[in-house]
Amino acid sequence: MSFMRETVNxxxxxxxxxxxxxxxxxxxxxxxxxxxFTNYIVQDTIYLREYARVFGMGIQRSETYRDIRMFYSxxxxxxxxxxxxxxxxxxxxxxxxxxxxxxxxxxxxRDYTRFMLGEAAIGGVPEIMMATxxxxxxxxxxxxxxxxxxxxxxxxxxxYVVSEYTGxxxxxxxxxxGTYTEGLCRGLxxxxxxxxxxxxxxxxxxxxxxxxxxxx
Numbered sequence: 001m002s003f004m005r006e007t008v009n010x011x012x013x014x015x016x017x018x019x020x021x022x023x024x025x026x027x028x029x030x031x032x033x034x035x036x037f038t039n040y041i042v043q044d045t046i047y048l049r050e051y052a053r054v055f056g057m058g059i060q061r062s063e064t065y066r067d068i069r070m071f072y073s074x075x076x077x078x079x080x081x082x083x084x085x086x087x088x089x090x091x092x093x094x095x096x097x098x099x100x101x102x103x104x105x106x107x108x109x110r111d112y113t114r115f116m117l118g119e120a121a122i123g124g125v126p127e128i129m130m131a132t133x134x135x136x137x138x139x140x141x142x143x144x145x146x147x148x149x150x151x152x153x154x155x156x157x158x159x160y161v162v163s164e165y166t167g168x169x170x171x172x173x174x175x176x177x178g179t180y181t182e183g184l185c186r187g188l189x190x191x192x193x194x195x196x197x198x199x200x201x202x203x204x205x206x207x208x209x210x211x212x213x214x215x216x
Contacts, residue, residue: 004182007130007197008137011204015138018208019145023215027158028150037158038093040214043109045086045100047210050113051132052078057120058128067125070180074132077173085161108213112206119199126188129181130199138207139165140174 001009018024023040026032055078058071087097105113119131143165146153153159164170185193 002182003185003193004178007200010197011134011201014201014204014208015141018138018211019142021208021211021215023211024142024146027156027162028146028153030152030156032158034093034157036214038089038095041086041089041161042095042100042103043106043210043213045083045090045097046103046105047109047113048078048083048086049101050117051135052083054116054120054128054132057117058125061120061125061128063125070177071128074136074177081164085164089161106213108206108209112203112210115202115206123199126181126184126192126196127199129177129184130196131203133177133181134200134203134207136177137174138204140170144171 023032023036027037052075055071055075059068059075062068062071090097090100116131120128123131143162147162147166153162156162185196188196
């Protein structure tokens with residue numbers, strides 16, 4: 001079994017808790033109050049700002065053009081797609097991007113972003129990837145699975161946000177990142193590999209906490 005498959009399997013219990021979370025179920029059923037989704041979008045916008053900073057730190061720590069290109073592509077997806085969808089939602093609900101920037105992060109958002117920034121500050125490229133990958137990979141797992149069960153989400157007002165994380169294009173992004181990270185980790189000492197798995201699991205636990213925060 002590949003290292004990345006082992007790593008993902010080690011956090012699948014947390015991902016499946018996310019999959020069953022009422023925030024996501026109600027989102028896909030169409031019963032989630034729009035105000036709860038808006039509150040989530042505000043916090044996720046704050047999260048993505050710090051997420052982008054982590055990728056910027058990754059570019060600084062990169063020693064090869066391949067690493068730089070990988071972080072640059074991730075940074076581009078955040079700014080050109082994820083953030084754009086959130087800015088659109090906020091604008092439709094009377095909140096400007098500047099206003100969102102002034103809203104303080106809630107504890108789960110603050111703790112998650114501090115964790116990622118901390119790993120980026122003390123670790124190398126593999127550590128940065130493991131701290132950020134659960135966000136990318138788990139979103140595909142969750143939204144692709146839930147779309148199969150609740151195809152009617154396409155008719156919900158949330159769809160243009162949800163749609164960023166489904167389909168062959170996003171699947172390819174996830175597969176590319178997984179293959180890239182597998183190569184990064186190949187040949188690393190066993191102790192470092194175990195630490196990388198723990199970073200991935202900790203980030204996955206922060207993902208679950210973020211959904212719980214969004215539903216509160």
